[in-house]
Amino acid sequence: MNRDIFVLVEHLQGRVAEICYVMLAAARVLAQGTGGKVVALLLGHQAQGLAADLAADQVWYIEHPLLADFTSDAYQQVLAELLPSKAPRAVLLGDTSIGAEVAGVLSARLGWPLVSYCRNVRASNGTLEFVCQICGGRIMAEGELPGPSTLVTMIPGGYKPEQGRTAQAPEVIQLEAPDLESLRVVVKQYLEPAAGDVDITKEPVLISVGRGIQQQDNLSLVEELAAAMGSVVSASRPVVDQGWLPSTRLVGKSGKRVKPKIYLALGISGAPEHVEAITDSELIIAVNTDPAAPIFNVAQYGAQIDILELLPVLTEQARQARAG
């Protein structure tokens, strides 16, 4: 009992989320410590095909028409029914718009402890440990995974997704879904991101701006630099939440993943939600007045200088460079 490590498979519109493969890699570390199996839990409707590349010992597939779309209401009903009798040592879920909401409800409902923002796990001498990244990436917290069963929500960064993928399809076992009645949350429709604006995922250079821009009026300084460079402006969450730029320009967990040749991060602190979406960039350059900003840990070049001071000067030099 209490040796297996479960992973909740996250999928949306027929695609498995990358965090799922990261979790499968972490689950393998834990399962090697406990001597148990890695079991992927796949909930869906006509979604069995998604199991094919999951690096798990088994995939338990739960099929129900009401699982066609994710709702925390349906997922937690299925899992609350399933988990207690199976008594896994840990259940890994994404610290995402899917996993985080199921995990919280399950923790309260089952009375199982919950550890969130987990980046790495360890198994040593019979104990399992978590390493979490909190306070926007500035602080790490570690401890033992409480027993006998724990829920863990994971952030990316600790494991490569390739470690959780396999070319050899795992064994799939179909389990019966419980009755899913009186769901209180219903998906009405999906709205695709607005088209027509520039596609920041295809731009070779992104001039990206964060909270350090301070106020909307200052955005013109960034637009001028982008114009001088022949590139476009993207942003981190606070700028978009203020309504200063449209959500099509958002780089981050709930925005776009980008991979430009150069990602110039201006006044962006580098919270994990942002960093996870820029790691495929060829070169990251960060400008921030705060020397402790986590963005400097992922950037190849950095400058500790006020962006409002730098912007007009850099724009002028970029114009001259282009003219010359």
Add this chain to the structure above:
Amino acid sequence: MNTVVVARLVPDLVEELNIDSSGKALDMAWVRLILNEFDDHAIEQAILLKERSGGQVTVMVADVDGADDVLYAAAAKGADQLIKLTGDWEAGSNNHALARVFAAHIRQLQPDLVLTGVQAHNDLDGALGPLLAHYLGMPYVGYVAGVQPSNGKVIVRKEYPGGLIAEMEVALPATLGIQAADQPPRYVAFSRIRQAMKTASLVEQPVAGLDPGGGPTVNRMFQPEVGQRATMLTGTSQEVAAKLIEIFRERGVL
């Protein structure tokens, strides 16, 4: 639509963070607490709902440094009722403990909606919203960026990665984790906050015993070791700009 907003104060990440002598927690003596930015959006969303379709807005916070400022600022924006839960918050608490005590107080108000920020940067035992939802017996939807009342229910816009949005219909009463309000949080002048301090009534409600069960125990807290560190470009802004231009040229983008 009667709405309760649960707001939290969290360490300001602009300030330097230090670990205390136990090595297991932040040194709170040097921490400045500010309103969790997602909770700011939750307050705004509640005020917008009230302006559009009536009802009452109640804002609840734990009695920590800065709690009064958060409540009076909310009153200046249009919140009707301010509640501060007093108790032994100094000893530290987690979201499981918060959810249990807040749920007990929220239940008495019988709201249609409970809003809170979708997350806080120091959540170690999961987000507050889903825990509250369970203790209140309500459905939960998180990562919400937009709420509209509709025939005794609400239609919410839930954000997924890549800019995809799911429109979901949620039965009331419900708890929602707010990522962003329909509109950015409004600015409120200090004179109006001062006015609210004179006129708004702030109710204190004591809480007994905080039960942190359900959260992990931290054995060590530390600042991340830096594996790779950026090569820093130094000098005046002219000099830094010149070095950046050189890098852009090397990379063939200028």
